[in-house]
Amino acid sequence: MMEPAKQARPLLLASASPRRIEMLERLGFELTIAPADIDESVCDDLPIGERVVKLAELKARAGSAAAGYPPIWALGADTLVSLDGIAMGKPAGEVEAREMLSALSGRTHRVTTGICVLDRRSGEAHTAVSESSVHFSPLGEEELDGYLATGEWRGAAGAYRIQEHASYFVEWLEGSFSGVVGLPLHEFYAILSAIGYPFPFGLAAVSTSR
Template sequence: MEPIILASSSPRRQDILKMLGIPFQVIMPNIDEAIAAATVDTEEMPELLAREKVAEVLHSLPPAQKIPWILGADTVIVKNGKIYGKPENQEQAEEFLHDFQGSTHTVITALALYNGRTKTTTSKTAHTKVTFAPMSDAEIQWYLDTGEWHGAAGGYRIQSLASIFISKIEGSQSCVTGLPISELYAILNEQGYTILE
């Protein structure tokens, strides 16, 4: 298989590529997500950011370098029209969890894939609804004390301890983790990249 450049430092996204046996290297894009996010509707924001991450990595590489594939992804959480990104501190993570407990929110993850043969970028978007059980203040504080909220969209990690508070998932868990596997497989297939080797 040809190596893919992953335009993300997310360990979860790297774990999924490793699980699928896809060789990759990580190059972190340097984009201002806040500026990009201010220009589009909530639903379109992940796709825009995923595409911008790919474009930034593409432009950062030497012009003469042969670039086979670049994969970008972006995840946002939406509830009642409000976007929840990565909490800036524990207080904000606590606010997020209070908003989520006992209710349902939507996780949107978009993928963008650059194909070096066709010099085009295609994208796919996945949606998953996540329902949290009611949480007491003590439970929220216990979860905050674990530190899992650091660097996680919405302030929780569904693949770890937060799962004990999640009562229902409608859609794929990998979408919430940050790299929807079904959509990834589909976009790779469409572009002629096979993992069946």
């Protein structure tokens, strides 16, 4: 098998999320980081699925406006955790984080992530949404205390990060693990395929010989 050809794969990421940065760099993207500062409350009245997609697009456009060229493609993403149809944001402090985790204890909740790949030349937005169900085991006070002590709840929707210590609490997940982390890679890949973006692993250059 031939080695995949190396291609330049620049991408503007309108996010400072270490998780999204790590995933994209691991896949070979050359990132320009342009965190977007937007008023997320403008989308509060939208249904959750529409809200995350709209916020992802607003972030992609804001990041694009703040950065130079290249790259010509910008990526925005937004994730919301919801329980019984009510969105949970990021906890303001440890007390609120405990309340959120207690509410999720022994329950099934939804994690919805919207993404937007923006063509900075034309302004055309390509969007997708990922919805997953996550079931937590019942959490005791010692488990809550221990998890809160890690500090992982800071800046996390629903007060947890599934790829870290909170993975101990997950009885089952239905949907996209990467979507729960914050960037649904299958949906992202589908957009890249549709727009003709060079795949991060040089798929077009891979061939077999016998």
